[in-house]
Amino acid sequence: MNIDRIQAAAxxxxxxxxxxxLLNAPLLDDMAxxxxxxxxxxxxxxxxxxxxxxxxxxxxxxxxxxxxxVLAFSSGNHAQGIACAAREMEAPAVIIMPEDAxxxxxxxxxxxxxxxxxxxxxxxxxxxxxxxxAGARGLTLIKPFDNEDVIAGxxxxxxxxxxxxxxxxxxxxxxxxxxxxxxLSAGIALALxxxxxxxxxxxxxxxxxxxxxxxxxxxxxxxxxxxxxxVCDAILTPSPGNLTFPxxxxxxxxxxxxxxxxxxxxxxxxxxxxxxTVEPGGAVALAAAMFHSEGDQDVIAVASGGxxxxxxxxxxxxxxxxxx
Amino acid sequence: MNIDRIQAAAxxxxxxxxxxxLLNAPLLDDMAxxxxxxxxxxxxxxxxxxxxxxxxxxxxxxxxxxxxxVLAFSSGNHAQGIACAAREMEAPAVIIMPEDAxxxxxxxxxxxxxxxxxxxxxxxxxxxxxxxxAGARGLTLIKPFDNEDVIAGxxxxxxxxxxxxxxxxxxxxxxxxxxxxxxLSAGIALALxxxxxxxxxxxxxxxxxxxxxxxxxxxxxxxxxxxxxxVCDAILTPSPGNLTFPxxxxxxxxxxxxxxxxxxxxxxxxxxxxxxTVEPGGAVALAAAMFHSEGDQDVIAVASGGxxxxxxxxxxxxxxxxxx
Numbered sequence: 044m045n046i047d048r049i050q051a052a053a054x055x056x057x058x059x060x061x062x063x064x065l066l067n068a069p070l071l072d073d074m075a076x077x078x079x080x081x082x083x084x085x086x087x088x089x090x091x092x093x094x095x096x097x098x099x100x101x102x103x104x105x106x107x108x109x110x111x112x113v114l115a116f117s118s119g120n121h122a123q124g125i126a127c128a129a130r131e132m133e134a135p136a137v138i139i140m141p142e143d144a145x146x147x148x149x150x151x152x153x154x155x156x157x158x159x160x161x162x163x164x165x166x167x168x169x170x171x172x173x174x175x176x177a178g179a180r181g182l183t184l185i186k187p188f189d190n191e192d193v194i195a196g197x198x199x200x201x202x203x204x205x206x207x208x209x210x211x212x213x214x215x216x217x218x219x220x221x222x223x224x225x226x227l228s229a230g231i232a233l234a235l236x237x238x239x240x241x242x243x244x245x246x247x248x249x250x251x252x253x254x255x256x257x258x259x260x261x262x263x264x265x266x267x268x269x270x271x272x273x274v275c276d277a278i279l280t281p282s283p284g285n286l287t288f289p290x291x292x293x294x295x296x297x298x299x300x301x302x303x304x305x306x307x308x309x310x311x312x313x314x315x316x317x318x319x320t321v322e323p324g325g326a327v328a329l330a331a332a333m334f335h336s337e338g339d340q341d342v343i344a345v346a347s348g349g350x351x352x353x354x355x356x357x358x359x360x361x362x363x364x365x366x367x
Numbered sequence: 368m369n370i371d372r373i374q375a376a377a378x379x380x381x382x383x384x385x386x387x388x389l390l391n392a393p394l395l396d397d398m399a400x401x402x403x404x405x406x407x408x409x410x411x412x413x414x415x416x417x418x419x420x421x422x423x424x425x426x427x428x429x430x431x432x433x434x435x436x437v438l439a440f441s442s443g444n445h446a447q448g449i450a451c452a453a454r455e456m457e458a459p460a461v462i463i464m465p466e467d468a469x470x471x472x473x474x475x476x477x478x479x480x481x482x483x484x485x486x487x488x489x490x491x492x493x494x495x496x497x498x499x500x501a502g503a504r505g506l507t508l509i510k511p512f513d514n515e516d517v518i519a520g521x522x523x524x525x526x527x528x529x530x531x532x533x534x535x536x537x538x539x540x541x542x543x544x545x546x547x548x549x550x551l552s553a554g555i556a557l558a559l560x561x562x563x564x565x566x567x568x569x570x571x572x573x574x575x576x577x578x579x580x581x582x583x584x585x586x587x588x589x590x591x592x593x594x595x596x597x598v599c600d601a602i603l604t605p606s607p608g609n610l611t612f613p614x615x616x617x618x619x620x621x622x623x624x625x626x627x628x629x630x631x632x633x634x635x636x637x638x639x640x641x642x643x644t645v646e647p648g649g650a651v652a653l654a655a656a657m658f659h660s661e662g663d664q665d666v667i668a669v670a671s672g673g674x675x676x677x678x679x680x681x682x683x684x685x686x687x688x689x690x691x
Contacts, residue, residue, distance in 0.1 A: 061388065061390070062388075063388070064385065064386075064387070064388055064410065066385070066410060068412070069412070069413075069451060069454075069479065070475060070478050070479070073478065083410075085642040086388065086390060086407075086641070086642055086643075088392070088393070089393075090642055127393060130393075147639070151394060154394050154397065155393065155394070311677070314644050314677070314680070315471070315644075315677070317410070318409040318410055318414055318643060318644035318645075318673035319410075319642060319643070319644065320638050320639075320642035320643065320644065321642075349642035352688075353635070353638070353639070353684040353685075353688025353689065354684075354688070356638070356684060357681045357684050357685060357688070360677040360678075360680060360681050361677075361681060364676075364677025364678070364681070365677065
């Protein structure tokens, strides 16, 4: 993995991915006592950064391979990114999703024209289901983060942050990134290392799912003991990726951890102050900026996705809408 | 009013106002059977386009006048725009607001450091209150739409639409604009006439508050019979402005009208599909694009503001969140 691969991905996705704005709100700054900039990837096509990696990876396949189709395992955002990018490039897409994925994410994946195969997380073997489908139809598996073209695609978000931070007059700053398997964190870290080394990525995870933070502390890959139990469904992964962890270890600062309630409060702040729909897992970086970040230096938080069910959003507004 | 005045305003507000993105969502297009582009002014500083006109007008004052302070009457978005722009330019700001303005708008206006004077819409005389304050303190009144520098500021949104439509490959199209007094509609229409004459502005108003649509039909300024009774608080004005109506009459197509429920449905669609917080009055243009627009030609809808109370948003989600 190097910066050339990210530049190549940027070239392939240009004109397809949204150059999402770096937003800021005076009243949010007042509350935090520092400037908080939000890279609004929830405004990306399909509602999350995952479209970048999906478009990057599918466009990197040769035409014959692409025409046979692609396969993905995903609880939601990677699924939508793959489904949408595949449709644009006229490639069949099969997505294997857990039955308990958010309804909006399943419905959207189908709406993009993908074939969705549901399985039971407790009893189903998604790898076996995937292997059978891939073998029978010649589909190419696109992993959600342990794929160099996917990481390169997510890195294009970092290229934009480097440019937008310069435009906004941001000097040295932490760039807080919502972290599941680490594809977005690794991609952004590589891009910033090449183009804005004064910006340092720090991963942010939900309490109880802090495998990356613990892995960084210990120096080897750690595994979470649970796979459910947080509202931050988008970023619940068992352990850092094989490709992503070495990059994160080399380029990122210490990992940060926030509670579910802090994520929901950040979601409400994004609604009130930035006018953005952010999903719980996409709000953990903003939560870290608001509740766990010290000093008065500028901070950049990536709002990585916005695919939240209306009922979850209503609950967050009713719990925290008046206290912001 | 002419395009030079809009260019001058663009120069004055550059680096202060956000260049808001023109967003699009494949699933929204699928639903509508045409491409719908949304100019997301809810992402503007203070959460609405009003900041553009406020910054334009206050920055056009000479330094001595500005230092004495500015005065505005507003139920919300103009209030926040003036308060924020005045704070940035170190000018005192006094805002006269109705007691029944949305709580979020009153709180935000105060948070920007403005002095808020509340009055009772039924019994208070806001003009008398304003005249007394202006006389005693030497404040300059900044009207919300009948002010050339305000219209020029709103017109900068039109300059951006002209550029962004070209980038997106949009040919001839209607540009639907949420319309109260007509400052945004007039400003955008003037900018497009100069830079993208193939784009035609059409005003959009809520049912029962369609003074501009009726005025366009009749050819003279008409007055609404009511001032309350719609959830679209941001755009309930009694009649078109003296400066804005001639511009709208010359440059815009027929006015469009949507119901409150259509506005709320559009608000939910913006939440689900575009990941934007849009207030009811800021959603009428998207509602017109979704429910009243015929054919398959591209359409641009301006989402003019996003300052909605959490309780109103929750209600909209609970009524229409599942049906989108």
